[in-house]
Amino acid sequence: GGAYTPDQGAGAQAPKKHTEVYVPHRVGALLFDSAKYEGMAAKLGEFNGALSGTPNALSDQESAALQGLFTSLQSSTGPPSGALSPEGLAVVVKMLAWPAAQLFPVLDLARMLVLNPAAAQSLTGDGAAALRTAITTAAAPPAANQLTALRFLANCASQDASQHWLLANRPEVLDMFTECSSSSNKNVRLALGNLLVNIAVMTKQAADSEGKVQCLSAAVQLLESVDTDDVEAIFRGFVAAGTAMHADAQLLELGRDMGLADKARAFASCPTAKVADCSKEILAILGA
Known part of the structure; x- marks a missing residue:
């Protein structure tokens, strides 16, 4: 809406327009x-x-x-x-x-x-x-197997044949590997984050509603499981969740039900700029 609204603030300064930077993810796998x-x-x-x-x-x-x-x-x-x-x-x-x-x-x-x-x-x-x-x-420990499997799965996003395979096996892959969100190995959590961002992009492009729901759920589990100082995993969790929800009313409603707004608010003042900015984008698309 370009409708006129009276100034709400004390000053005449126009509010900063929110510009999407991280959500949805657009910069390649x-x-x-x-x-x-x-x-x-x-x-x-x-x-x-x-x-x-x-x-x-x-x-x-x-x-x-x-x-x-x-x-x-x-x-x-x-x-x-x-x-x-x-x-x-x-x-x-x-x-x-x-x-x-x-x-x-x-x-x-x-x-x-x-x-x-x-x-x-x-x-x-x-x-x-x-x-x-x-x-x-490889979905079970040791962490070396989980790490190399997750990195392989993330890299499947790079080629058509492997993308097709990953989408076809997405339900089982996410079922097996979402538990890695509580891994004590930081690199495992990071690799899971990369995989979730890549799957969010692929399911969005394929208009795969069920896939987006599963990806959003896995991203929320990652955000709930990791320590607050694991900023790289948190960032990827927000990017994956935001990409899955973006421009999809049903998924946005689901994100609200899953308490994503509270999670995003908790990180909106994070000292790591990209985490804070991405959290604010999540709040903006949730209308929170």
């Missing part, structure tokens, strides 16, 4: 795209040795294919671009069946591979069954 490949390769070699004599162990041929994959990955800076060998990718799919104690470096490698279009297609296509099993295993 939140990714984990740097890696220490040498350490990863060494750990996979060590764990393969520990599995020697079991069906999970790699043959010499498979080990060579994996080494070739690492050579390709190390030749490009940043996220892996270009062609990656199908043989190497097949070995990664095989390793997704490794036991829980040896799983985290496999998921860490998959996290980088899923940033590549062909590898994303391979992991979520031919590798879908193995991937689902690995993700289910």
Whole structure:
């Protein structure tokens, strides 16, 4: 409304117009795209040795294919671009069946591979069954498994094939990983926050009402679970919640019912500017 209203304040200064900065999230997927490949390769070699004599162990041929994959990955800076060998990718799919104690470096490698279009297609296509099993295993502690799984899931937002897979598996993924909001590991909580922001964006774009509800609920659980000084997780919780609710009357009503306005008020004067600003945006869209 451009209707005239008399000045409510003592001075004639126009009120500052609220400008959306953080909600809804618009600046691309939140990714984990740097890696220490040498350490990863060494750990996979060590764990393969520990599995020697079991069906999970790699043959010499498979080990060579994996080494070739690492050579390709190390030749490009940043996220892996270009062609990656199908043989190497097949070995990664095989390793997704490794036991829980040896799983985290496999998921860490998959996290980088899923940033590549062909590898994303391979992991979520031919590798879908193995991937689902690995993700289910990794939802439980140790934290190293939860962390690498959550980072992999967040990175699924980068490519069409893996986005499609993540949306299709979203109900189970969020059911399994929302409990990580009370993890004692700060990096696990941060990775969950990134995943929730990415899922909020995808469910909003897909006009997936059920997905937005589940994402909002998970974001509220994150906000309720973390300590008040965990500003990065709190920020992501607010961004995810705000993105899920934005321009959706039903979701905004749900957010009010979940007590989001009180949570946002509690952080509106947070010394971390982005948390304070995002809290105020939440209050603005809730009309609170």
